[in-house]
Amino acid sequence: MSKKVPNRILLTEDQIPKQWYNVRADMKEQPDPYINPGTMKPAVAEDFYPIFAEELCRQEFTMERYVDIPEEVLEYYKLYRPSPVIRAYNLERLLDTPAKIYYKYEGSNTSGSHKLNSAVPQVYYNKKQGIARITTETGAGQWGTALSMACAYFDMPLRIYMVKVSYEQKPYRKEVMHTYGADVFPSPSDTTNIGRAILAKDPGNTGSLGTAISEAVEMAVSTPNTRYSLGSVLNQVLLHQSIIGMEAKTQLEMVDEYPDYVIGCSGGGSNLGGLMSAFMQDKLTGKANAHFIAVEPSACPSFTRGVYAYDFCDVGHITPLAKMYTLGSSFIPTSIHAGGLRYHGMSPILSKLYHDGILDEARAVGQKDVFDAAVLFAKHESILPAPESAHAIKAAIDVALECKERGEAKTILFGLTGNGYFDLAAYASYNSGSMENYAPTDEDIEKGISEIIKVPGL
Amino acid sequence: MSKKVPNRILLTEDQIPKQWYNVRADMKEQPDPYINPGTMKPAVAEDFYPIFAEELCRQEFTMERYVDIPEEVLEYYKLYRPSPVIRAYNLERLLDTPAKIYYKYEGSNTSGSHKLNSAVPQVYYNKKQGIARITTETGAGQWGTALSMACAYFDMPLRIYMVKVSYEQKPYRKEVMHTYGADVFPSPSDTTNIGRAILAKDPGNTGSLGTAISEAVEMAVSTPNTRYSLGSVLNQVLLHQSIIGMEAKTQLEMVDEYPDYVIGCSGGGSNLGGLMSAFMQDKLTGKANAHFIAVEPSACPSFTRGVYAYDFCDVGHITPLAKMYTLGSSFIPTSIHAGGLRYHGMSPILSKLYHDGILDEARAVGQKDVFDAAVLFAKHESILPAPESAHAIKAAIDVALECKERGEAKTILFGLTGNGYFDLAAYASYNSGSMENYAPTDEDIEKGISEIIKVPGL
DSSP states (O other): OOOSSOSEEOOOGGGSOSEEEOGGGGOSSOOOOOEETTTTEEOOGGGGTTTSOHHHHHHHHOOOSEEEOOHHHHHHHHHHOSOOEEEOHHHHHHHTOSSEEEEEEOOOSTTOBTTHHHHHHHHHHHHHHTOOEEEEEESSSHHHHHHHHHHHHHTOOEEEEEEHHHHHHOHHHHHHHHHTTOEEEEESOTTSHHHHHHHHHOTTOOOOHHHHHHHHHHHHHTSTTEEEOOSSSSHHHHHHHHHHHHHHHHHHHHTTOOOSEEEEEOSSSHHHHHHHHHHHHHHHTTSOOOEEEEEEETTSOHHHHSEEEEEESSSSSOSOEEEEEESOTTOOOOOOSOGGGOOSOOOHHHHHHHHTTSSOEEEEEOHHHHHHHHHHHHHHHOOOBOHHHHHHHHHHHHHHHHHHHHTOOOEEEEEEOBBOTTOHHHHHHHHTTOOOOOOOOHHHHHHHHHTSOOOTTO | OOOSSOSEEOOOGGGSOSEEEOGGGGOSSOOOOOEETTTTEEOOGGGGTTTSOHHHHHHHHOOOSEEEOOHHHHHHHHHHOSOOEEEOHHHHHHHTOSSEEEEEEOOOSTTOBTTHHHHHHHHHHHHHHTOOEEEEEESSSHHHHHHHHHHHHHTOOEEEEEEHHHHHHOHHHHHHHHHTTOEEEEESOTTSHHHHHHHHHOTTOOOOHHHHHHHHHHHHHHSTTEEEOOSSSSHHHHHHHHHHHHHHHHHHHHTTOOOSEEEEEOSSSHHHHHHHHHHHHHHHTTSOOOEEEEEEETTSOHHHHSEEEEEESSSSSOSOEEEEEESOTTOOOOOOSOGGGOOSOOOHHHHHHHHTTSSOEEEEEOHHHHHHHHHHHHHHHOOOBOHHHHHHHHHHHHHHHHHHHHTOOOEEEEEEOBBOTTOHHHHHHHHTTOOOOOOOOHHHHHHHHHTSOOOTTO
8 A cells, every 4th residue: 555645744843833823813803802800991911910921911912923932942842842743544444434634643742732832931931031930720730740841941930729639539640740840739728718718618629620720820919929820711822832733734735735624622722722723824814714623522511502701710700801602610510531621611712713603613522422532543543542632533533424424535634632641540430331421401501601790891 | 052963853754664673693692592491402483382473483583684574563663653862952951961962762652662662563473373362461561551552453352461569559551451452460360370379379469570471471371372472581572672773873873973872771671672773783793882781770680780591581480491681580679660670580682792791881770869860851851751761861861970070072872761651659759758779688689599490401
């Protein structure tokens, strides 16, 4: 069998993009502005200075199309980038589909995911500004691991609030962060007002991403020369993650391909936002017209069952309000195993693009179906995927089978955001046969949405 | 700062070697032959037919210099190879050494190590012969994981005997093998005569690699159409692993380098044997003269404190005898965290080369010192190393500092065999400050050696 396209399409380090791409520069309709909860007025960059390093605040609001990647950040990127685009020949054969399936694999660095792409610049800009310490939260642990690696490299102290249920169930994930020098606290903790208040009411509270965010932000704004860092949702994160899609576009061009479908899992949007970037630019500027699919867990269906409204990003309501698809900040998703996708809201950029029909489609998939796809993929493509990434695998398989039905040799690109080394308790649950698909009831969904605080005039 | 050499030196898939290199073809003095324990005569390939697939038996004895890699094996190699050679710029800066440090990284596939390089051909040849099932043992779990991945790919049933203490302490490692479809039994088990005998004498026995080998071999030879598979020690394994060194040599040539030092950790010899191959060929044929260093744990010092003698490869004494550096098959190393290096013996090829002074040097390093090196490396080079691999890091750092002392800009190549994702209990022990260096007493060593069965006439 002669193959024109290699299994792994590689770039050299001089092909790492030197600039990030800001998709907002090409959006004709802009996302609605953040609202400062103190004034209930649209926020400006300076409003975020107590929370984030100043350059990151500037990036949150910039309308520049391209932002230079600092040399120091590029030096770190070169330790693990460019990441490969891989042709899933075995999966294609197995599905007997005429579709061509490619995936961009971000899981071969120690953080195990794409999160390092934003962790490195975030730590760099804080270091450059002379910030003494960073705080953050982590749920599944991928973001905390990535940030602890970047902090070790730039010699920056880090405090991580880890959702308590993950802290207790994933001792090894915590140990990676310790090894890279981070302090890790289970959230809710007794180190913040918000944590103490929650524990006073409910001592057995096992935490949530929204609570951990509140604790990390409170600690940052109430401690001298300390800033907070967030691994998803924000415009700055999508900016940094644009490197994924820019590399992938170059890699597909090298084999004369352009994706008909771009598929990514979406929790807060960091991966899908990054993967789609360069292809979305083509769509926004009329150069090409890929079909974009966001894949979310049916257990936390922000796009498919949420509302497009202003909401807080955290449980404690101390962050700015963002206009986004949301299930309500009081919505606590069931503890599905794709912890990285358990977030009530969604990137404002992705939300706007979806609302306007430019991000074409969102699909919610069940946990059991996702693991079926994950194990099939592992056995035939060799990589054990993270449960988050497996959402995209599931959708890619479905699309490839739809192509087969229609006899169409379409080109599919999906994001394999990470590996599943730290998710083996979830695989154990799947292997034991006890895993089921799950979706919240209409009452659960309605309750979360009804508790969204209505902001007058918005 | 201008850099001529990139951080990561990459090859494309058409640069994967098409043949393995057999170092025995260039050894003027051959290793002493295996001894068939039934006849106490030198073994021939046919003696191994009940244990291994026939083509693997042939490879165990072949004197051909090159062996073609089957197309089907190359197809799998392309899923994760070629592996990168990485220049450790940050480590060099940190040590302020004039030495140049390169490492060949084999840890970015899901098995987490180089073991896949031999697992794939071993399963392939068994499948081709129509073998119905494979048995194996695993200690740290890297070999079992690699073999389960290869078995999933070639649709071959697999039974793994996992050293009981690892089975209980590493539930996640076991779960990876389950996910790829393997059956995993704790060893000693009640499924074999040897296991039952051990449990009858000592019900709380937590197992050893030597016991697990005995169980897996017994199961293979006593079950119809079943064969055994071993991930280290054997000539066939070093043959398959030669791909590591062949790639590395090409990669260094691309940046006009040749190693003055080649450094690898050595448990059974699979990694060092593979990494050194192409450079050892140059030494054996007078073309170049790298200095080779085997690094072993001071807790299991086969090279540095063992004897060069005929010994069994297993506790149950059902395998052939091999002439090798050994601590005696009854030697049970303390449960140091580099489980992959806890083996009483050593590859007969490496043993012979070391005995003849061609493999220049062996160093034993303490566990605490190894983890000091591992964490330093992780923080500055970003990759979290497997404890086994960290033995080579420790030695590479020492050599780089020796170069600094002497003001020599030597080129160092070491093997980073794997990542540490499944060794976080060990990192936790290190992080807690409770880890210490350890070496057996002279009495421990003498006891093991004194129990080696003396074979008359050998």
